[in-house]
Amino acid sequence: MSVPVTVLCGELGAGKTTLLSGLLESPDADTERDIAVLVNDVGAVNVDADLVEARTDLATGEEVVALENGCICCSLGGELSRAVIQLWKEHEFDHLVVEASGVGEPEPIARQFVRGPAGGPYDLEAVVTVVDARRFHDRFADVDLAADEVPAIQGEGEDSGGDGTRPLADLVLEQVEFCDLLVVNKCDLVDDAERERVVALLEALQPRADVLTTEYGAIDPAALLGVERFDLEAASEAAGWKRAIEADEYGDGATAGDDHGHDQEDGIDDHLEHDDDHEDGHGHGHGHDHTHDHTHPPERYGIAVDAYHRRRPFHPERFAALLTDLPDGLVRAKGLCWIAGREDQAITMSYAGTETSLEVTGRWIASFAEKRQETYRQGQPDLEWDEEWGDRETRLAVIGRDLECSALEARLDDCLLTDAEMDEDWHDYDNRAPTAMGETTVIDTDSL
Numbered sequence: 001m002s003v004p005v006t007v008l009c010g011e012l013g014a015g016k017t018t019l020l021s022g023l024l025e026s027p028d029a030d031t032e033r034d035i036a037v038l039v040n041d042v043g044a045v046n047v048d049a050d051l052v053e054a055r056t057d058l059a060t061g062e063e064v065v066a067l068e069n070g071c072i073c074c075s076l077g078g079e080l081s082r083a084v085i086q087l088w089k090e091h092e093f094d095h096l097v098v099e100a101s102g103v104g105e106p107e108p109i110a111r112q113f114v115r116g117p118a119g120g121p122y123d124l125e126a127v128v129t130v131v132d133a134r135r136f137h138d139r140f141a142d143v144d145l146a147a148d149e150v151p152a153i154q155g156e157g158e159d160s161g162g163d164g165t166r167p168l169a170d171l172v173l174e175q176v177e178f179c180d181l182l183v184v185n186k187c188d189l190v191d192d193a194e195r196e197r198v199v200a201l202l203e204a205l206q207p208r209a210d211v212l213t214t215e216y217g218a219i220d221p222a223a224l225l226g227v228e229r230f231d232l233e234a235a236s237e238a239a240g241w242k243r244a245i246e247a248d249e250y251g252d253g254a255t256a257g258d259d260h261g262h263d264q265e266d267g268i269d270d271h272l273e274h275d276d277d278h279e280d281g282h283g284h285g286h287g288h289d290h291t292h293d294h295t296h297p298p299e300r301y302g303i304a305v306d307a308y309h310r311r312r313p314f315h316p317e318r319f320a321a322l323l324t325d326l327p328d329g330l331v332r333a334k335g336l337c338w339i340a341g342r343e344d345q346a347i348t349m350s351y352a353g354t355e356t357s358l359e360v361t362g363r364w365i366a367s368f369a370e371k372r373q374e375t376y377r378q379g380q381p382d383l384e385w386d387e388e389w390g391d392r393e394t395r396l397a398v399i400g401r402d403l404e405c406s407a408l409e410a411r412l413d414d415c416l417l418t419d420a421e422m423d424e425d426w427h428d429y430d431n432r433a434p435t436a437m438g439e440t441t442v443i444d445t446d447s448l
């Protein structure tokens, strides 16, 4: 029988270790269940492992393994799989919890347990993301805060900015967008209205997950362990922004089919079947038998979800200027962009909090030689194709609070090339967009 696994994610300091320690010490914990813990921390000194280990001794023995070589997702190729397989061979336990580092992406970790060698002995049960209610509120949900007062999140200084690495806020939202269960921790540090705003926003960002609120990670072990939730396909498609784009593209209730358009050269984005039960831009699809009935988040707290689709390129200078001056209420924007002067590159734009990253994540099919284009198009018969520009297009989703979507759409439209500009040489423009596969440019809001 495979051993169930829970992956625990969340930004630095959100309370993952506190939750885990509570879980292992809980007097209500199922005494029959031996829990092994794999802790991954960034940096050489593995404080978390020591802490959890000290506490784990009380409850479960010594089944703690620390991956000390930095980030799980960077050492995924082998170390994670090797460590968990070794753990499985050398110890007997009933459940494995992997505490991902605060800067780890959950998806590659999850994939190790579904498609990697660890998928044999293990069965991924749930991906749980812990959110710091106070920080999340101040960063994403505060209606009064001016953008220039937004507090930095821990570690942001090192991890974002002009050096081309990913904004940490982006990662925080990605952890929210790829999980089955959201634990909103540190609720003692927010008032009721703030807590509700955080929950409503989380439901818009991630319509699929259950949301629990806690203080000091005190949740019923039964709510965390032993609940079979994980479904890789559903989790991969669960993000609110993806659902908004799909609903726009395929219409309500349509089946999205599989990866539409654009060759993803890195192979990571090998989109799986989409849920076909989303109802609208903030759909509530459920990938498997697990159901719940949130009220629609956009109807509460002024949260809006919108999709933007155009088949004309952005002017790189006007678009960059817009990205430095996005509306205060915008929380999340993500999707593919067509930027004039980058005719080969399918560029993913991702805005979270205060920064926007532009990353080359693939190529437009229209940029390949004709034969190859044909092959791709045969594989994607539903792909919309323009006689002149092929599959090049912009498809973005925006999620925000008190956001005037039509005003933002109009501003985005102003960034599109005019008819006269369509005939200019686009390479004359000043263009900050990246060119090489995987290359990222980060643009700060309010950086003008």
Ligand SMILES: Nc1nc2c(ncn2[C@@H]2O[C@H](COP(=O)(O)OP(=O)(O)OP(=O)(O)O)[C@@H](O)[C@H]2O)c(=O)[nH]1
Binding pocket: 010, 011, 012, 013, 014, 015, 016, 017, 018, 019, 048, 101, 102, 185, 186, 187, 188, 189, 214, 215, 216, 217
């Ligand atoms: N006020 C308050 N503090 C909390 C709560 N939960 C955890 N903390 C504190 O927040 C700090 C960070 O908690 P950790 O559990 O270490 O967070 P973590 O997510 O494991 O952090 P990293 O390992 O750095 O990613 C600690 O000082 C905890 O005591 C809570 O609900 N309320």
